[in-house]
Each structure stands twice: as structure tokens, then as C-alpha cells.
Amino acid sequence: MKPFRLTPMTPQGGNSAAAGEALLAELNLAQGEAARTTEGPLLVVAGAGTGKTRTLTYRTAWLVAQGVAPESILLLTFTRRSAQEMCRRAALLLDARCDRVQGGTFHAIGCGLLRQYGQAIGLEPGFTILDRPDAEDVVGMLRGDLGLGDKGRLFPKKKTVLDIISKSINRGVAIEELLVSDYPHLLEHGDDLLKVAAAYRMVKRQRQMVDYDDLLTRMVELLESGPEMQRRIGARYRYIMVDEYQDTNRVQARMVRLLAAEHDNVMAVGDDAQSIYRFRGACFRNIMDFAREYPGTRQVMLTENYRSTPQVLAVANQVMAGALERYDKDLAPTRAAGDAPALIRAPTENMQSRFVCQQIRDLHEEGTPLGEIAVLFRSAYHTFDLEVELARHGLPFIKRGGLKFMETAHIKDVVAYLRLLENPRDPISWSRVLRLHPGIGEVTARGIFEHLFGTDDPWTALAGLPAKWAGKLEALGQFLPPLARAAGATPQSLTERVIEYYLPQLVAHYDDHPKRARDMEQLVALGARYQQLGPFLTDLALEPPEATMADADRLEERDTLVLSTIHSAKGLEWNAVFVIWAVDGRFPSAYAEGSAEEMDEERRLMYVAITRARDRLVITYPVGVYERATGLILSRPSRFVEDVPAALLEPWALSDDRGPVERGGSGRAAGSSPGRGSGGGPKALSEPLPEADADGGIDAYFRQDSGW
């Protein structure tokens, strides 16, 4: 294990602006140091719940209070929401100047700069952003072109192909190398994969398309295109702050390095224990490389946790203690003692769901707002059963992560029309739009858009297509070109007109069109927030609405339970947190089995989940779950919590209200309830599993299952 040494800080004199000083008095010592150290590179290692966001917010306010121009402060965050939130809070602390601080995701900032300066590297301002499914479509097309994956020829699926290309870029590893390390079974396709990757690169450049990775790599390319350009862009930002540094990849680290080349005024904030985006190329060692990358780096460590009870932290620390690779940094509690966290074994998935519902209802009746309760899980599909059960109990919830509004076919259809108005060179959107018209399939669509690309003005060409196509596309030829030429039309009216045209196609293509038709109005409402089409489309790609509008309304108008993937829960906290499906094989995912590094990442994921809880933590797992994919029956609790001592994480076994499951001994009196010491209603679903009884009672009962 590498030693991690804290550099002692020289205390600064108190001769700065009084307003700022008063602000910083509200921070603890370490936080204050972090906020006050504005010149030169600074690394803040901040454990969960230690006031990371608070520190960033105060530092922003402090900088502005010192007279720094807000526009020259750049705040790179993981989601746009968190950047906005920080600026808003800084504005509350100080004044409205803080709203002018530049904040956003790496991708959004990169996108903005590329739209402005990209022409230097051949990118027109109207370039199209490919989201993941779009990028897959492009790869799918190329695969066809290259004759790969034709009948009889095995070739990896487009999703896998894109995974490989993307990982190779984000980790900075050649495809050949990546195949050897991560996809040895695909080595035989190495040459073809290289061909696809090269073709993919080329077609994106030709057609002014940019995928998520390109927003970063082309940004780096732009910055490296010449010292002039680097200075020009770099001069915009005098102070750079990077949140969640542990989840940046090499390209992002490079981008920061280039942006800050002039001054090195970079503050990176992160927690190696919370790095959960390895699959996206993130490397938590970036944190440790920071000091090497920026000589003279000062370091501050935040370890005092203000969020969780000591009981919750004890479990979190225990989980992390099992990591193969970690840096010594236990969280120190500051809060008073609370209730014992519980580990619940449920005989079936449905009992797990019913248990969670019942607990939530109890908590709610005792006065915990539903908005202060979250259910967290490894993968989006883990909640299907729970969602049904919640509906039956009349508990309102929104689900974050998983299914996306933007990824539904009918929304993509409408957006494809809109995208063409912005970039008529986009073959993916042409293909999608053309195929919505009867009698046109993949082959014909391709013929048509290639014809269009061969002309000077695709819109004129579309209105006057050769006879073999004109019949089928008469309506489109009359509809789309005038729309493309209608300068100054609002996104809202454009969207409305596209929908009007599209509606018959929606009805023809989807049996469940009434349901889908309602989404159309949501799209119009989203568009109404914009003055121009370009920014609307950009935001749809980079910051897609995470919940449907109906859900968003619900969240605002009443108190609503949150169901969230752990990834989407990053940076958030709740009074009560349920972690469901903590069964070995699902969490950690069986996927991670082969690799120690991936297994460590799963462990960090559990750590993140646990540290979201302020007061109450309940971890549940169903047993006897048959997984068709692997042919295994899952019966053991997640290895990450299995070995946590019962004194820290109380094991409980669920039984039905038809009576207790066969068990020996009589532990605590029935009627108590997990997760809160004693007390609770008479209709408790469960009883504690006495430790001393482990071999005789319920454990023996269940051991039969685990023997499978």
C-alpha cells in the first residue's frame, strides 16, 4: 500500500477581505484551509459526508469575495445539476455574482468550447452529438459496410464493439492491448475491430458527428492544436475546480492539465473510496497522480463526517476495510449515536419488496417524509417487483437511472427530425426519419441520404427527388425543407410541427401509441425553455431529463420516495436508506467475478450506497434466486456485508405473517423492528436472528438452499 502523506500547511494571515473571512469562519479547520488556498495546485481528499460540496461552495464565494471575476472561475462537476446547485448556494452565501461562475460537466464545457472554437480542427458549430444508441447505430451501419457480421460470420455485437472503442480511448490503451487484457475471446476479430474503429472515426469527422468521448478527446485535440489556441482558451479560466476527481479519466485529466497550463490554479476534490466509474475509463489513481502532475501540490484531507451516525459509518468503514487496494482513511463520526443498521434475509424477492414497503410506511407514519427515504440498488432492473409492490401500497416514487426518456424510440424519432434541421449531414437521423415512411427500409434509406449528401443543398434535393423515390416521400419533401429554412422559429414551434407530421407515423408504428403520444407534450414543454434549436438538442444529448415530466411534477408537488441506482445516487443523502438485492451474484455482479479490480469497484459501490444514509440503514437480500444466465441459485448475502460483525450490522430473517419461519430459540421479542433498536408496531414482519443460534435455527434452514 502506498503511503499517503499530508503536507503541512502554512497558516495564512488574516489580512483578507473581511466579508470572505466571515464566511470561512463557518468551516472547520481543514475545510477552511481548502477554501482559502486559492493559488497553485490543491488536492482535497474528502471522504463521504465530510463537507466536500460545502467546501467547494464556500471556496467559490470566497474567490468572488476576493474580487475574482466570476466568469474566470471554472467548476467542473459530474452533473450539471450539482454545478448549478453549488453556484446557487454560493450566490446565497455572497451575492448574485456567483451565478456567473462557469460550471458544468466536462462534456458540457467541452461541447461549448468546441462549438465556439472547433472550426480550427474542422468542426462546424452545428455538429451533432451522438448519444450512446446513436453511436451504436453508426457502428451498426459500418459493420454492414465492411461486410462483418453477415450470415455465418460471427462478429461482436455493436454494443460490444463500441464498448471496446470507447474503453480504449478513455483508458488511453490501444485496442490490441485492451483485447488481450479484457476481451481475449475476441482476439481473432482484432483486425476487423481496428477497421471498424478507423471507419467510425472517419465517418464522424466527415459527417460532423461527435460522440461523448469526442467531446473530451477533440477538446484535447483543440487545446493541443497550437500554443495560440491553448492560450486563448486557457486565458478564460483563472481558477479551476474539479469535483469528483476520482471519477475522471485520463482524457479529462489531460484536459484540465492543458486548461490550467498557464497558472496551475487547480483544485481537485475527490475520494478514492468512491470511485465507481471505472467502466467509463475512470481511474481512482488519478487522485494520487495529481501531485505528480502538478508539482508543489498542497493536500488537505477531510475525514470528519457530518452526515451519518457512528453506526452507519462503522459499517461503511468495515466494508472498505476489505478492499484489496485502499488508502488509510477511515471516516470519523461527529454525530451522536443512532440505531443499529440491519441486514435482512428475505426468503423471496417479493418478500423483500413487501418488507421494504412496510418499513417505508412505518417510517412515514412516524413522521419521516417520503422524500427523506431512498431505495438504492446495483442495476435498474432490480426494482421491477418493488415498483409493483409500491404501487399496491399507494407509495409514490420516482426512479432515477435506468430507463431514459430520451432512449425511447418515439422520442428519438422526433429528435431525429429536429436534428436534421440543425445538421442535414447526419446519416443516423436521415436513416431514422426516412425509415418511418412506408415502403422505405434500410437499403432505400441509405440510397436516398447518399444521394442527398452528393448534392449542394440537401433540402432542395429532398423536394425534388428522382421519380423512384419521389412518390413515397412527397409529404416529407413538402414538409421538411421549408422548416429547415424557417430561420428564427422557436424550438417549441418546430417541435410542435414535427410532432404534427409525425403523429400518423407514431400511430402506425407503435401499438401503444396513446401512451407514447403523451410524451410528445413533454418534449414540447422541454423545448419551450429554449430560444434556439441548437442548445435544446445539445441539452437533450448531454443532460437528458432524468425523469419523465410526469415524475418531475410528482417530485415537486408532493413528497416522493426515491428509487435510484447507486451510480445516480452519488453525492446525495437521505435520512433512511434501503439497499436492496445485496445478494452475491447481483451485488457484486457476477460480471465482476473474474477481476480483482472490478470486484474492488463493486465494493466501493457498496460503500457509496451505505454512506448515503444519515440515520437509518437497512440492507436486504433475497435468497433462492435462480439466475438463468449463469444457472446459479443466489443465496448468499453480498460478500461485502457478509463478514461485517453482527454487532455492527444486525442480521435479521424475514418471515411471513402466516407465522415465523422454522427456527430455534427465541431471540428478541417479536414486535421489534430492524434498523431502530427496539420498539415499532405489532405487525412487524420479522424477528432478529440470534447470533448464538446461527447453526441450529434459521441458518440451518437456509443452508439447504445455499447448498445448491
Added chain:
DNA sequence: ATAGTGGTAGTTTTT
């Protein structure tokens, strides 16, 4: 060449 059918396999996580 398209469009509809039926069967099947394989399911992270996100900008």
C-alpha cells in the same frame, strides 16, 4: 426490398 412474425438469448452502472 420491405414488413411482419416468431423465437431466443441475454440482460450493469452514465456523459
Added chain:
DNA sequence: CTACCACTAT
């Protein structure tokens, strides 16, 4: 469930 195949009737 659903995305992706292969196959068939037009």
C-alpha cells in the same frame, strides 16, 4: 422485458 436474429409473405 426487449433487442436482435432468422425467416416468410408480399
